[in-house]
Every structure is written in structure tokens, then in C-alpha cells.
Amino acid sequence: MSGLIEKLMQVKNLLNDDLSRQILESRIHFTHTVLSANRECDCREGYQHYDSSIIQEIDCKITKSERFLIAGAGREGIRTYEALAHAGYSNIEGFLDNDKKKYGEAIEGVKVYPFSSIISSFHDCYIVVANKQYGEKFFRQILSYGFPKNKVIYSLSGKLTSRFGWEYFDIPKHKKGVREVFLDVGSLDGKDSLNFIKWCDGEYDCIYAIEPSVVSMEMVNNNLIDNNVKFINAAVGEESGELPFYEVVDHPGASGILANKDSQISMVHMVTIDSIVINEKVTFIKFDTEGSEIPAIIGAKETISRNKPVLAISVYHNEDDVVEIPLLVDSIRQDYKFYLRHYSNNSSDLVLYCI
Incomplete structure (x- = not known):
């Protein structure tokens, strides 16, 4: 362990800005706590460092003027909200949940509704299902109400994939050469x-x-x-x-x-x-x-x-x-x-x- 700590300090000293050091610390935390506990990685530096992002599952498929609902009003639902909002999908009409105690509450300024309301009030919305624990249950529940399958964005991985910046070419403090x-x-x-x-x-x-x-x-x-x-x-x-x-x-x-x-x-x-x-x-x-x-x-x-x-x-x-x-x-x-x-x-x- 002492050898690893020594190497980490050497790498930390090599890095030339605070963002790089923050990313290194997050990666080490992921490797030695999240990964070992078989938990989902949640890397959030991009939301802070970049002004916008794209969502891999819906980029170029759905316009940003469309209306959205998010299945699940817990921690993973809030992460989905953050991903959608950062990517410019601002018309988020509500969260859907099975917990009656949450109905009418506002999360991130957005109300929580029962799944049963999707046909009467939200038939023209897209529903995002990105929940590792309850995703399949939510997906089946939505379809059971007769909601069209092509309006459901179901992430099998349990989360939306946000992509930031210009990978490999977002080079800090460097300009192209002539040859x-x-x-x-x-x-x-x-x-x-x-x-x-x-x-x-x-x-x-x-x-x-x-x-x-x-x-x-x-x-x-x-x-x-x-x-x-x-x-x-x-x-x-x-x-x-x-x-x-x-x-x-x-x-x-x-x-x-x-x-x-x-x-x-x-x-x-x-x-x-x-x-x-x-x-x-x-x-x-x-x-x-x-x-x-x-x-x-x-x-x-x-x-x-x-x-x-x-x-x-x-x-x-x-x-x-x-x-x-x-x-x-x-x-x-x-x-x-x-x-x-x-x-x-x-x-x-x-x-x-x-x-």
C-alpha cells in the first residue's frame, strides 16, 4: 500500500491543474471503493467543467423541444434530471413514482406524479427509464397503461450516458502546429x-x-x-x-x-x-x-x-x-x-x- 501511495503522490505532483488532480482523486476513489463494492460509477466532474453535453442514448434522435418525464423520483431519477438538463433538454414535466407520499412534491422544481397519470396528462411526452434497480419494473408498468413503447427511452445499463467536450482534442493550453x-x-x-x-x-x-x-x-x-x-x-x-x-x-x-x-x-x-x-x-x-x-x-x-x-x-x-x-x-x-x-x-x- 505504501508503494501505491508514493506513486499516487508522484502522479499528483506531475499533474498541471486542479481539475486533473480532482479527476485523479475521483478515479482512485472509484477503483478502491465503488468498484470493489460493485456499485455504479457516477463521475460528475464533466457537469461542473463543461457548459453542455450530449446524451448518447438520445442524441440526434429526439429534439430538445420535446417534453419528458423521468421514471423514479429517487437518487437515480435526480441523476437523470441532471443529465437531461445539462444536455439542454429543459422541458422536464415531472417525475413518476410509486411512493404516494411523494405525489405533489417538487424535486429540482419539478413535481412528482403517479404512473397512472401518464395517459390522461402526459400522452405526448417521452418517458426516460434509467434506473438500475427498478428499471425493468418501471418499463413494464409504463407499457401496462398502454403507453406507446416508441415513446419510452429505456436504458438497459440503468443510467443515461452523458458525453462532454471533444475527446482526444480538447487539449489544454496547446495549439496545432503547421505540419x-x-x-x-x-x-x-x-x-x-x-x-x-x-x-x-x-x-x-x-x-x-x-x-x-x-x-x-x-x-x-x-x-x-x-x-x-x-x-x-x-x-x-x-x-x-x-x-x-x-x-x-x-x-x-x-x-x-x-x-x-x-x-x-x-x-x-x-x-x-x-x-x-x-x-x-x-x-x-x-x-x-x-x-x-x-x-x-x-x-x-x-x-x-x-x-x-x-x-x-x-x-x-x-x-x-x-x-x-x-x-x-x-x-x-x-x-x-x-x-x-x-x-x-x-x-x-x-x-x-x-x-
């Missing part, structure tokens, strides 16, 4: 490369889209054709060779070199970053390799040491990544400045920036 060379390590569908093009206003020399999944590489090719991109269908690690790859066909983002019970196993070629960009002046590397970020960084030591590119690294796949990865990068170059940013209200989408 950017971007390495998209873990390209998935190529959308991060498209965001890079937007970030640098199309002024770049080259993009390397690196992705081991055959399924994902097809999407990368389709999305990035005619954009001066070098496509590399391979995994990245600390040495070159062959290794087993676990392909999740229905959910390519979950594919990787770590075992997955829903995956199909195949052998893929593995390369190091240092071996593929020997003569490039790399300016920006994004790492999102589904838990193998550390070996990928080790295989990029020479590139990082030589060029000092901006690094945007996912640090949420393994419990210790948020501690071990900053220390690893600092061991390669001691002149980086470090920032943490969190782009959702769940345990994923935590990014370390090294600038």
Missing part, C-alpha cells in the same frame, strides 16, 4: 482521424491509421479514403511479432489482444511505433488500444524521446493505468506537462494528455 503528423493508434472506425483533420483545419502532412481488427479496418478505409492516410492493419506493442487477437465482430470497439469471452481468436501482426515512423517528425499520437496502452508506449519510446509529440492516451482500461502511464511517459521524457480529462459520466473515456 502535423498524427498517429491514430487504435483507429477503430477512423472517426478520431476525422476529428484530427477538423482540429488542425486540414493542415497536416500525414495520418497513420493503425488498427488490428480486419472488421474495423474496413470502416477506417471507407471513412478516410482520399485523406493522405497510411493504413496499417496491425496491433502495436513493445516488440514486433505475431500474437492472438480477440475479434468481437458485433462490437469491434471491444476487440483487442486481451481475452474476451464473446470474441473470435485469430493471429495478427504486431509492430512497434518506432519501427513504422523512423523518418517521420511525429507531432501527435493518440493511444486507445483496449488495455495494451503500456506496451504500445514502450514500443514508441524512441519516437517520444526524439520528437516529443503531444500524447492523448486512454487511461481507463486497466485499474492502474491512471497511475502507471503518467510515470512511464515521465520516465521517457521529463519535460512533459500532464493533464487528465474525463469525457463521460461513467468509468470510461478518461484521457491523459502529455504536452
